[in-house]
Amino acid sequence: MSNPISKRAISDYVETQARDEKVQHTERIMSEHVVGNDYDCWDVHTNKGRYWVITNPTNLYSQHYFPSLDYTLSFHIGVMLRVMALQRGAPSSGHKSRFTAICDDGSRRLNPTTRQKKLRFPSRGHEMPGNSDPIRQSVT
Numbered sequence: 001m002s003n004p005i006s007k008r009a010i011s012d013y014v015e016t017q018a019r020d021e022k023v024q025h026t027e028r029i030m031s032e033h034v035v036g037n038d039y040d041c042w043d044v045h046t047n048k049g050r051y052w053v054i055t056n057p058t059n060l061y062s063q064h065y066f067p068s069l070d071y072t073l074s075f076h077i078g079v080m081l082r083v084m085a086l087q088r089g090a091p092s093s094g095h096k097s098r099f100t101a102i103c104d105d106g107s108r109r110l111n112p113t114t115r116q117k118k119l120r121f122p123s124r125g126h127e128m129p130g131n132s133d134p135i136r137q138s139v140t
Helices: 004-017 069-088 093-097 134-139
Strands: 023-034 037-046 050-054 059-062 118-120 127-129
Touching (some): 004 037, 004 050, 004 059, 023 069, 050 069, 059 069
Antiparallel strands (some): 050 059
């Protein structure tokens, strides 16, 4: 399970990210294939603490704040998916229109504080009463 090239790369990464710390031990704990990507999970000990290092892309997490590797891997995958989504840019106008409310008069309103009698969602034709939010009702 130990790959000396990867092990050295992980140690170097930790030493560049956790300044003033020296890596004492690096061990690959597991590898998982999730949503089309491979993730290697490493347990890294330094002279000042311990870290989980998860690849693809590589990031480190203090085991003080993230004691569970399973939780940390799930967190890492979620953060990376969100980062990738942000890098793709804003959704197309066609995508946005699927989530834009259509009012009774046929107009589209993006402002959530605008009074509306009924909202229809174009993809399904479902209707729901407008201003059903008690907080919004008290404001408008």
